[in-house]
Amino acid sequence: xxxxxxxxxxxxxxxxxxxxxxxxxxxxxxxxxxxxxxxxxxxxxxxxxxxxxxxxxxxxxxxxxxxxxxxxxxxxxxxxxxxxxxxxxxxxxxxxxxxxxxxxxxxxxxxxxxxxxxxxxxxxxxxxxxxxxxxxxxxxxxxxxxxxxxxxxxxxxxxxxxxxxxxxxxxxxxxxxxxxxxxxxxxxxxxxxxxxxxxxxxxxxxxxxxxxxxxxxxxxxxxxxxxxxxxxxxxxxxxxxxxxxx
Amino acid sequence: xxxxxxxxxxxxxxxxxxxxxxxxxxxxxxxxxxxxxxxxxxxxxxxxxxxxxxxxxxxxxxxxxxxxxxxxxxxxxxxxxxxxxxxxxxxxxxxxxxxxxxxxxxxxxxxxxxxxxxxxxxxxxxxxxxxxxxxxxxxxxxxxxxxxxxxxxxxxxxxxxxxxxxxxxxxxxxxxxxxxxxxxxxxxxxxxxxxxxxxxxxxxxxxxxxxxxxxxxxxxxxx
Ligand code: HEM
Ligand code: SF4
Ligand code: FES
Numbered sequence: 118x119x120x121x122x123x124x125x126x127x128x129x130x131x132x133x134x135x136x137x138x139x140x141x142x143x144x145x146x147x148x149x150x151x152x153x154x155x156x157x158x159x160x161x162x163x164x165x166x167x168x169x170x171x172x173x174x175x176x177x178x179x180x181x182x183x184x185x186x187x188x189x190x191x192x193x194x195x196x197x198x199x200x201x202x203x204x205x206x207x208x209x210x211x212x213x214x215x216x217x218x219x220x221x222x223x224x225x226x227x228x229x230x231x232x233x234x235x236x237x238x239x240x241x242x243x244x245x246x247x248x249x250x251x252x253x254x255x256x257x258x259x260x261x262x263x264x265x266x267x268x269x270x271x272x273x274x275x276x277x278x279x280x281x282x283x284x285x286x287x288x289x290x291x292x293x294x295x296x297x298x299x300x301x302x303x304x305x306x307x308x309x310x311x312x313x314x315x316x317x318x319x320x321x322x323x324x325x326x327x328x329x330x331x332x333x334x335x336x337x338x339x340x341x342x343x344x345x346x347x348x349x350x351x352x353x354x355x356x357x358x359x360x361x362x363x
Numbered sequence: 364x365x366x367x368x369x370x371x372x373x374x375x376x377x378x379x380x381x382x383x384x385x386x387x388x389x390x391x392x393x394x395x396x397x398x399x400x401x402x403x404x405x406x407x408x409x410x411x412x413x414x415x416x417x418x419x420x421x422x423x424x425x426x427x428x429x430x431x432x433x434x435x436x437x438x439x440x441x442x443x444x445x446x447x448x449x450x451x452x453x454x455x456x457x458x459x460x461x462x463x464x465x466x467x468x469x470x471x472x473x474x475x476x477x478x479x480x481x482x483x484x485x486x487x488x489x490x491x492x493x494x495x496x497x498x499x500x501x502x503x504x505x506x507x508x509x510x511x512x513x514x515x516x517x518x519x520x521x522x523x524x525x526x527x528x529x530x531x532x533x534x535x536x537x538x539x540x541x542x543x544x545x546x547x548x549x550x551x552x553x554x555x556x557x558x559x560x561x562x563x564x565x566x567x568x569x570x571x572x573x574x575x576x577x578x579x580x581x582x583x584x585x586x
Contacts, residue, residue: 123455136455189458215456222449285460287467288446292371320370329449330371330442332469333544339460348552355550357372 118144118205121213122157124169127226130233134226138213146206150193151176151183153205170229176201178342181279185230186217191281191340199279199342219280221289222327236326237278237294243322244315245298247307260306270304273297275343282337282345288329293337295323296353297345303356313360320357371445374438379545381435386538386567388428393574396514400581405511406502412510436477443470465540472537479530518582528576535572542567 119142127134141157148156151173158168174182183200187193193203208214216230224232274297282293299316302308308315331350338347369377395415398408415421461467490496496508517523542564546552551560 125455186454189454189456190460194458217454217456220450220452220454222451287450287459287461289449290446320372324371327449329446330375331548332442332446332466333540333547334459334461334463334466336460336462339462347547348554351547351550351552353550354372354375354548357370358376358550361373 118142118146118208118210120144120153120205120208120211123213123215124230125217125226126169126229127218128228130225130227136215144205146204148205149176149201150185150187150203150205151201170227170231172231173201178202179277181277184219184232184234184280184284186219186284188215191219191284192279192342196339197342197344199277202342219284221280221283221329223289223291224280224283232280234278234280236328237280237291239326240291240295240319240322241278241298244311244318245302247302247311249307262305266304270301270308273300273304273345273349276301276341276345277343279342281340281342283328285336285340286329286331287334287336288332290331290337291323291326291328292331292350292353293341293345293347295319296349299353299356300349303352312356313363316353316356316360320353371442374442375548378435378438378442379548381431381438382541383545384431385435386542386571388431389571393571396578397574399511399514400578403586404502405509405515406504408511408514409499409504409507409509413504413507416508416510432480436473439470439473463540465536466544469537469540472533475530475533476537479534515582515586518579521583524579524583527579531572531575534575535568538571539565539568 119140122139122141123136124139125134126137139157141153141160143156143160144153151171154169154171161168172182172184174180176183178199178201181199183192185192185200187200187203192198192200193207195203195207218224218226218230219232219234221232223236224234227233276294276297278294280291280294283289283291286293299319302315303312333347333350335347338345395408395411398411399405402408459467465472490513496510497512499505499507499509518527543557543561546557546560
């Protein structure tokens with residue numbers, strides 16, 4: 118297979134950056150997108166050129182590092198998967214593939230396709246945790262949890278913090294991520310204790326960092342590799358409201 | 364800027380609450396306008412207009428309504444500016460995954476409604492101030508302003524009818540996304556009721572749009 122790669126190249130955070138177009142013909146349909154990028158980088162290196170910097174770690178859809186905006190979609194055109202799970206058989210022979218970094222004020226580009234997603238860490242630090250005494254692990258079954266709540270909390274907790282929701286949103290809003298993190302605690306008794314402060318602090322931090330506001334377009338849900346539901350956003354809004362009025 | 368004073372979610376609550384409030388106002392406004400169609404003597408419409416123009420409760424309420432519009436518009440513009448600022452550099456190639464096409468253009472459909480609002484209010488109050496309104500000559504409303512006639516005359520002008528129809532199509536686009544969006548913003552999302560709210564939103568958008576548009580069209584062609 119042969120593809121044309123139109124890739125965003127940017128020397129560093131301060132550089133202006135531009136698209137460069139390359140032809141790459143050592144593509145096998147069974148390669149993952151990242152394997153293709155590795156092979157392409159090998160070619161660049163043999164040619165004495167600077168390889169394309171991109172973020173990746175687990176390569177099995179759990180770390181959320183592989184942030185690439187491919188052909189107009191975060192994590193590429195196939196829904197419900199990360200870039201590392203995207204296979205080259207979804208592209209046509211000879212196709213031009215546009216690869217861009219996430220675009221958001223709160224996610225500045227560091228180099229080429231790598232953006233700084235530490236804004237998400239800051240939101241987590243602001244309230245995405247529970248406080249408890251150190252010591253031996255308490256007996257898990259001593260606090261009853263409804264199965265429905267446990268299931269929903271689990272569904273929210275599968276968010277890998279990849280930032281695709283921000284990348285997809287026309288407003289670069291982080292509400293899907295933040296609401297998933299708020300929900301995974303709000304649904305469980307251990308999380309209820311600090312629920313009020315948590316939602317207030319996380320939302321305040323999200324606003325401070327310059328993420329946009331949600332206008333309920335639901336593009337985030339459609340593009341999220343973990344199918345996080347926008348019902349989390351409604352839950353966050355409810356949590357926020359009750360925190361403000363009580 | 365403003366986000367230091369009000370959080371994103373507070374603004375969303377204000378936006379959605381006022382938006383829903385404005386929709387109920389539109390329903391009332393439409394019902395009154397429809398009186399022009401059902402009653403050729405214009406008596407019902409004029410009576411309603413007179414009531415609206417003189418009743419003390421309505422006079423006070425009018426200011427609540429103006430404020431609702433003003434705040435909805437102001438907060439909408441602030442949110443939009445922040446949203447533009449949140450992505451200083453856009454994508455070279457973007458395939459939007461929005462559920463509804465109308466959700467992409469709320470600020471633009473809103474701006475069109477705003478232009479109409481300004482013209483509509485300027486028109487209405489200019490007529491009132493100048494005292495240009497014809498008087499009702501007979502019947503038990505004799506001596507009162509014939510607001511109905513004023514409207515009928517406007518809707519006999521083809522250009523104005525076309526303008527009006529186009530504007531209300533855009534209002535329909537605004538409302539089609541807005542109704543369900545407001546519920547989501549208020550935190551009201553439920554597996555059982557949300558599909559119904561979405562359906563009701565499309566229905567309301569169609570009823571309001573077709574309702575408002577039908578009036579000038581019927582008057583222009585059939586009255
Ligand atoms: C009769 C007139 C109007 C009605 C009934 C109405 C209703 C609504 C409703 C129900 C929403 C949804 C709120 C939400 O998603 O939380 C909305 C959103 C919006 N409206 Fe209006 N609106 C009207 C006029 C206007 C005008 C004149 C503007 C002028 C700029 C405007 C700008 C917006 C914007 C930008 C949004 C999206 C805001 C967001 O989702 O954050 N609207 N409108
Ligand atoms: S909500 Fe989805 S898209 Fe957003 S960070 Fe979590 S996994 Fe990624
Ligand atoms: S590299 Fe970890 S999710 Fe893709």
